[in-house]
Amino acid sequence: MIALTIAGSDSGGGAGIQADLKTFQELGVFGTSAITALTAQNTLGVHDIMAAEPAFVAAQLHALFEDFEITAAKTGMLFSPAIIDVVAATMQQQHIPLVVDPVMIAKGGATLLAQQAVQTMKEVLLPVATVCTPNIPEAEVLAGMTITTASDVAQAAQRLMALGAKNIVMKGGHLSGVDAVDTVFLEDGSVFTMTTPRIDTKATHGTGCTFSAAITAGLANGQELKEAIIEAKRFIQAAIVHPLGIGHGHGPTNHFAYNRYDCEVFVDEA
Numbered sequence: 001m002i003a004l005t006i007a008g009s010d011s012g013g014g015a016g017i018q019a020d021l022k023t024f025q026e027l028g029v030f031g032t033s034a035i036t037a038l039t040a041q042n043t044l045g046v047h048d049i050m051a052a053e054p055a056f057v058a059a060q061l062h063a064l065f066e067d068f069e070i071t072a073a074k075t076g077m078l079f080s081p082a083i084i085d086v087v088a089a090t091m092q093q094q095h096i097p098l099v100v101d102p103v104m105i106a107k108g109g110a111t112l113l114a115q116q117a118v119q120t121m122k123e124v125l126l127p128v129a130t131v132c133t134p135n136i137p138e139a140e141v142l143a144g145m146t147i148t149t150a151s152d153v154a155q156a157a158q159r160l161m162a163l164g165a166k167n168i169v170m171k172g173g174h175l176s177g178v179d180a181v182d183t184v185f186l187e188d189g190s191v192f193t194m195t196t197p198r199i200d201t202k203a204t205h206g207t208g209c210t211f212s213a214a215i216t217a218g219l220a221n222g223q224e225l226k227e228a229i230i231e232a233k234r235f236i237q238a239a240i241v242h243p244l245g246i247g248h249g250h251g252p253t254n255h256f257a258y259n260r261y262d263c264e265v266f267v268d269e270a
C-alpha cells in the first residue's frame with residue numbers, strides 16, 4: 001500500500017515529512033512525499049524556513065499521481081495560501097482519503113502557516129478533508145472561538161464540519177489533566193473519546209504529525225476510519241511513553257515503539 005505526505009521537512013527528524021515517513025514505514029505502508037518547505041530545525045526550535053515554489057509542489061504531486069496507486073494522503077505544514085491552493089486543487093481530483101493536520105505553529109513558537117493562509121485553508125482545504133485533526137489552539141483559530149469546555153470542543157467541531165471537513169479529531173494534548181483525551185466527531189453523527197494516560201515528558205516534538213500520519217497509514221491499508229483513528233492513538237501513545245532521549249529541547253517521539261509495547265486506549269462512545 002502507498003501513502004503520501006504533503007508537508008514540510010524537519011531537519012531534526014522529529015516532525016514533518018521525516019516523522020510521517022517513519023510512521024508509514026512502521027505501519028507497513030510505502031511512503032511518498034511532496035515537500036512544501038524546508039526548515040532548518042532541531043529540538044530547540046526552528047532557525048529558518050525556505051518555502052517551495054507552489055509550482056514545484058504541483059510538479060511533485062503530478063509526478064506522484066502519474067505513477068503511483070496512492071491509497072491515502074495527509075497534509076502537514078503548508079505555509080502559504082498559494083501552496084494550499086495547489087494541494088486542494090490536486091486533491092479535489094483524486095478520490096482518496098485525505099487527512100488534514102492543520103499545522104500552524106511549531107512547539108518552539110515558529111509560524112509554519114502564514115496568517116493569511118488560514119482563510120484559504122478554511123475555504124479550499126477543509127472541503128476536501130476526509131478528516132481534520134486540529135489541536136486546541138488550531139481549532140480555536142479555524143472555528144473562530146475560544147475552547148475551554150467539552151461543549152466548546154463540540155461546537156468548534158460542528159463549525160469545522162460546516163466548513164466541509166467530513167470528520168474531526170479534536171486532540172487534547174494541549175489541555176490539562178491526568179489523561180490525554182481526544183474527541184472524535186464522525187460524519188454519521190457519532191461521537192467518541194479516546195483516553196490514554198498523559199505522560200509527563202518534554203519529548204513531544206511532532207506528536208501531531210506522527211498521529212495524523214498513523215491515521216493516514218491505516219486508511220492506506222484499507223482500515224475503516226474509526227479503527228485507523230484508534231490505532232493511531234495507540235501508536236502515538238507508545239511513541240510518547242518510550243522517548244529516545246535525543247536533543248536538548250523538545251525531543252522526538254519514538255517511532256519504533258509501536259510493535260514492541262502494548263498500550264491501552266480507552267474508547268468511550270458518547
Ligand SMILES: Nc1ncnc2c1ncn2[C@@H]1O[C@H](COP(=O)(O)OP(=O)(O)OP(=O)(O)O)[C@@H](O)[C@H]1O
Nearest residue numbers: 135171172173174180198199205206207208209211
Ligand atoms: N503528554 C502526552 N501524553 C500522552 N499523549 C499525548 C501527550 N501530548 C500529546 N498527546 C497525544 O498526542 C496526539 C497529538 O496531540 P497534540 O495535541 O500534541 O498535537 P499537536 O499539538 O498538533 O502536536 P505537534 O504540534 O507537536 O505536532 C494526541 O493524540 C494527544 O492526545
Ligand SMILES: Cc1ncc(COP(=O)(O)O)c(N)n1
Nearest residue numbers: 008009015016106107205206
Ligand atoms: C516541518 C514541521 N512540520 C510540523 C511541525 C510541528 O511539530 P511541533 O508542533 O511538534 O513543533 C514542525 N515543527 N515542523
